[in-house]
Amino acid sequence: MGYAAGVGKTYQMLEEARELKAHGVDVAIGYFESHGRPDTIAKTEGMELIPRKRIEYRGSAFEEMDTEAILARNPQVCAVDEFPHTNVPGSDRTKRWEDVERMLDAGIDVLTTMNVQHLESLNDQVWYITGVRVRETIPDWVVHQADEVVMIDLTPQALLHRLERGVVYGREKAERAMRNFFRESTLVALRELALRETAHEVEHRTIAETAPAARHAGVAAAIFERQKILVLITADPTTAMAIRRTKRIGDFLGAECFAVAVQRAGDAGAMPEAEREAIERHLNFARNLRIETRVLEGDQTAPVLIDFARRNRITQIFVARPRQRRWRLPLLARDTVQSIVNLAKDMQVVIVSDREPAGRA
Amino acid sequence: MTPETRRKTPDDFLREAQAEERAARGGRLKIFLGYASGAGKSFRMLDEVRRRRERGQDIVVAAVQPRVPPEVQALLRNLEVVPLKSAGDHPAIDVDALIRRRPAACVVDALAYDNPPGSRNATRWQDVRDVLEAGINVIGSINIQYVAELSEQVEAITGKHVTQTVPVEFIKSADEIELVDAPAGQPMVEGSAEEQLDAARSEQRLSKLRELALVLAADVVDHQLNEYLERHGIGHSIGAQERIMVCITPRANAGAMIETARVIAERFHGELIAAYVNQPEISPAGRAALEERLAIARAAGARVEILDGDDPVDAILEFAEGHGITQLFIGHSQRSGLWQRIWGNPVDKLIRGTPGMDVRVFPQ
Numbered sequence: 111m112g113y114a115a116g117v118g119k120t121y122q123m124l125e126e127a128r129e130l131k132a133h134g135v136d137v138a139i140g141y142f143e144s145h146g147r148p149d150t151i152a153k154t155e156g157m158e159l160i161p162r163k164r165i166e167y168r169g170s171a172f173e174e175m176d177t178e179a180i181l182a183r184n185p186q187v188c189a190v191d192e193f194p195h196t197n198v199p200g201s202d203r204t205k206r207w208e209d210v211e212r213m214l215d216a217g218i219d220v221l222t223t224m225n226v227q228h229l230e231s232l233n234d235q236v237w238y239i240t241g242v243r244v245r246e247t248i249p250d251w252v253v254h255q256a257d258e259v260v261m262i263d264l265t266p267q268a269l270l271h272r273l274e275r276g277v278v279y280g281r282e283k284a285e286r287a288m289r290n291f292f293r294e295s296t297l298v299a300l301r302e303l304a305l306r307e308t309a310h311e312v313e314h315r316t317i318a319e320t321a322p323a324a325r326h327a328g329v330a331a332a333i334f335e336r337q338k339i340l341v342l343i344t345a346d347p348t349t350a351m352a353i354r355r356t357k358r359i360g361d362f363l364g365a366e367c368f369a370v371a372v373q374r375a376g377d378a379g380a381m382p383e384a385e386r387e388a389i390e391r392h393l394n395f396a397r398n399l400r401i402e403t404r405v406l407e408g409d410q411t412a413p414v415l416i417d418f419a420r421r422n423r424i425t426q427i428f429v430a431r432p433r434q435r436r437w438r439l440p441l442l443a444r445d446t447v448q449s450i451v452n453l454a455k456d457m458q459v460v461i462v463s464d465r466e467p468a469g470r471a
Numbered sequence: 472m473t474p475e476t477r478r479k480t481p482d483d484f485l486r487e488a489q490a491e492e493r494a495a496r497g498g499r500l501k502i503f504l505g506y507a508s509g510a511g512k513s514f515r516m517l518d519e520v521r522r523r524r525e526r527g528q529d530i531v532v533a534a535v536q537p538r539v540p541p542e543v544q545a546l547l548r549n550l551e552v553v554p555l556k557s558a559g560d561h562p563a564i565d566v567d568a569l570i571r572r573r574p575a576a577c578v579v580d581a582l583a584y585d586n587p588p589g590s591r592n593a594t595r596w597q598d599v600r601d602v603l604e605a606g607i608n609v610i611g612s613i614n615i616q617y618v619a620e621l622s623e624q625v626e627a628i629t630g631k632h633v634t635q636t637v638p639v640e641f642i643k644s645a646d647e648i649e650l651v652d653a654p655a656g657q658p659m660v661e662g663s664a665e666e667q668l669d670a671a672r673s674e675q676r677l678s679k680l681r682e683l684a685l686v687l688a689a690d691v692v693d694h695q696l697n698e699y700l701e702r703h704g705i706g707h708s709i710g711a712q713e714r715i716m717v718c719i720t721p722r723a724n725a726g727a728m729i730e731t732a733r734v735i736a737e738r739f740h741g742e743l744i745a746a747y748v749n750q751p752e753i754s755p756a757g758r759a760a761l762e763e764r765l766a767i768a769r770a771a772g773a774r775v776e777i778l779d780g781d782d783p784v785d786a787i788l789e790f791a792e793g794h795g796i797t798q799l800f801i802g803h804s805q806r807s808g809l810w811q812r813i814w815g816n817p818v819d820k821l822i823r824g825t826p827g828m829d830v831r832v833f834p835q
Contacts, residue, residue, distance in 0.1 A: 146495070233491060235711075238827055239827075260652050260654055261650060261652040261685060262652070262653060263649050263650040263688070264649065265501075265647040267647055268649075293697065298692060298696045299696065299711040300711070302692045302693050302696070302711040303711045305650065305685050305688050306685070306686070306711070306712070306740055308652065309685035309686045309689065309740060310686050310739075312655075312685065315678065316675060316682065318679045359735070362735070363734075363737040431830075451832050454834070455834050456834050457834060458731070458831055458832065458833055458834065459831070460829055460830070460831045460832075461829060461831075461832070462829050463825070463826055463827055463828050464826060465826065465827050466658070466826060
């Protein structure tokens, strides 16, 4: 786990692969990206590299990891760079992490690399910090499954120094990068995120290994053993943020999460096409993050939602804060949030803020 | 826009402040932080020294651990060493010799040592401070076990009491801190059931120390960033750390709210703040109830902030925005009664709130 290109993730991964090989473990490199860095390339010398697969897409040739060749070769351990990578259309699987899952299923141990900004539940926070919407994301549960998460740390000063010397990218590309993602305050913030995320991953594993009864002492146990979180799904684009935030807080509290949409009875057909699609997309997104989803019927959202929450012993309801428009407040959406707050007198209601990088030039 | 009128970015301030500090102290301090011996701190540190020397820096070794693994020995062979001054088993770095030699930088492996009686300073980290003041850069290393403020937590994990420590303030004063992380242990396949249990327990202990080290590094990074931003009057709105603020009123029953906030802050390794907006007419009973609630908040580890303002909601929002609050906790009762009659519905106002901050409304 790192926080930017150039902190040394690939180098460290190859170092570990070499060490394993020196100890007689059967290791192969499934995919690696040198970025033209001589130090990194040197680390692959004498290591078995499984050739990439060429894929034609729209008249151009792309190179991807050859998962089938790796499965056929069946090494004990395989090193795979750039975990969040999206495969070119026409590949067997959409995401590299799905290729890795396939390898794990076949009994191959995998070493892989990623930056913290690719974690799905942090997508909005990263947008807020960097002003960049990261498109290639990994669902949190995939990272949670890892046996180990190790932080590859480097101070931003040292990283910027590496960039200036042209170690990370070529000199020209470095100058461009330094104007955007690699501003010092941005790097400091991303590094803090990565450190806290790794601490959380370590804690998660420590807790999982301890007897459940010893998990939390005293009152905390009473309050947190039974936490159940529900997130309201609507067609509003802010819903995606609410889902990520629900997942993140739910994970940290060890809570069960549900995603619920409310539609007017027998009226699904009358709903505008775009709205129906948006709701379906949000429900799918929640499912991909391993949140259980339900679609309820009723005329008014708030009472239907609260009734479901009571019956299912929900303790916290998450709703997106309606997006603001200066010239027109979305009254209906605001009324729904208001009604939920007013009706849910026996549970906590969290109004999830958007995290747009507004005004952070 | 001319260069003179360009508004300074946070990065400009950051760099300026760093320059100021460096100028004041002379030497720069870089610390490698680890969680156990054998995690590779010494190697990482000396490898950096090797690279700096290759770039032509004048750098010497002022102290290394008494026993080093072969790969570290190999690195040491090519480096200049200023020998330790020994008094029995108690070696100390030779500050005078270092200052006479005046290299650009020196390496001090393991900062947490007490010096022998009669030395210039009682501890090694104070020696390092002197070396820095003489304008020599220092690269040092420390394990999480030897941070003074964490010694109780460490003892609870390891069962061992550590006497030679370094204050956390010294670590926070470093210009750079770098974490040396590694998995806590190799899974043990063979051995008796008892040995396997022992191995699992020791791995568990190491994982807890590892977590402490990661969180301390994150806190130091956060501290550095915010110190610079704050000193130059820039509100922090970075959002890398969860900052939870509980709004306390004399009326609201704050117990469950504070306890929930405490647990969430703990899980996220975040900051906990309890805020109260001064109200002009408060009854003696109200005052007593308020003090009791603030005492609960303090006991939960919250920093208490007393705010002033004509409109309590505005006061809360202004503070929250200026301090990078990511989660605001309020009680239900705040949306009825006096507040509502005077200021309208505060929840409604808070819902429109501020970007980057969730609002959590509690049942009463």
